[in-house]
Amino acid sequence: MARFHTLPVVAVDRLTDDSVALTLTVPPELREEYRHTPGQHLALRRKVDGIEIRRTYSICSPAPDGDGPSTLRVGVRLVDGGAFSTYALKEIGVGDELEVMAPAGRFTLEPAPGLYAAVVGGSGITPVLSIMSTLLAREPQARFCLIRSDRTAASTMFLEEVADLKDRYPDRFQLVTVLSREEQQAGLPSGRLDQERLRGLLPALLPVDAVAGWFLCGPYGLVEEAERALRGLGVPRARVHEEIFHVDSAAPAPGSAATAPAHSTVTARLDGRGGTWPVRDGESLLETVLRNRPDAPYACKGGVCGTCRAFLVTGEVRMDRNFALEREETEAGYVLACQSHPVTEKVELDFDR
Incomplete structure (x- = not known):
């Protein structure tokens, strides 16, 4: 899960004064991995002064037939102070390479009458x-x-x-x-x-x-x-x-006033392997898992993109914000790991479901 590959930029199209479309080439051996459903997004990452930055951008090109996409196109709009969007608009050029995660997201539509x-x-x-x-x-x-x-x-x-x-x-x-x-x-x-x-x-x-x-x-x-x-x-x-x-920082966020236990652990299953680790004070469950499994999936860490969605197998959590999961998903037991904090001493998550 959360595999990144380096893809070259083959076109940079200026859409407006504050937005661009980036077209990436997908080599034949990766086309099946980058096959996408209409509406999905890509997570892009880069390092700035040793700090990893990830952002998600939706794919605007049609979903492919056949063997998967030979190119992928995403739209990027400048965000005030945005570390990645500023880089995209001012620095990225044809021939540059970007680290790109496989497509994700559930804001999709399979074509039907x-x-x-x-x-x-x-x-x-x-x-x-x-x-x-x-x-x-x-x-x-x-x-x-x-x-x-x-x-x-x-x-x-x-x-x-x-x-x-x-x-x-x-x-x-x-x-x-x-x-x-x-x-x-x-x-x-x-x-x-x-x-x-x-x-x-x-x-x-x-x-x-x-x-x-x-x-x-x-x-x-x-x-x-x-x-x-x-x-x-x-x-x-x-x-x-x-x-x-x-999402404005002052936007209302769903959640519970329940407090975290003094000591808690999270057990996480990811890509077929599991582990159990103590949760540090104030940490989200995603932060705990990332300390031990850097390959855990995430992008925005703001409760918006849904990349870190996981199934809550046992235990209880408090989600600070949720702007990604629909009601049916939360009722089925899914949570956003980046926004979840333990309410019980033991919590178990499954990222593979």
Whole structure:
């Protein structure tokens, strides 16, 4: 698990003033390992002054047929003070090599007939671009409605790629664009897509009850507002899929006030091997496992990407934040190791399930 391989950069495309798309070459012997489902992401890593930095970026290229992908393309938007995004925009060039983990993530859609829709904001278009392009190409009985929100036209990522889908599938792809800080000559008025606005807008655009799957992706606030709007419109929770790209530090975090025991251990199964180790005061379970198994999977360590998902076999934990696992996953017993702290003296995790 958590295997990284070095892949060369073959293209760097400037999308906007603050975003780029990186295209990586996958050699034939690794193509099966990098086969991906539409919507998955890659973890990239580098070392700065001896400190390892990992970040996840969604794959925007269509999912491959046949023997797996010969290339992978990801979108990177600059984050203020971002150690990796700054490097990507200002330093990475063609011929450079990046350390890349195999694809992961569950914000996905296997192509199937039906009507699908997405509400995205900013760089949230990235995984949905892969989902849409794969679905429309492979499934002639599928339709897709994209509602996207951006600050201005100039800040809109993958503008040409989305326009190309509209030209290629005019009868099966519906595009609705809202700009929050700029008026459009045609289309919807500017402003935020909040719960109230979406509850009025969505039924006017498409038959909400007929949508087989809703995909919400982008900043925390937009995803929460869209989820509440869909709930108010009676959409079953099982049809709603969410992926959050940016979480404000003040965003509410689920969790328990339960305190950790004085002494606790974690037993972890990873890649077929297990071990038991004491948890140091204040450590997350992921930090404990990493001290003893550096190959444990992780990326953001912020409860957003879901890379460190593990099954809680025994014991009880407290999760500080969870913006990656859906309710069905937590009810089934999955936790985020990077956000989990022991509540019982013994905790057992299985990263292989």
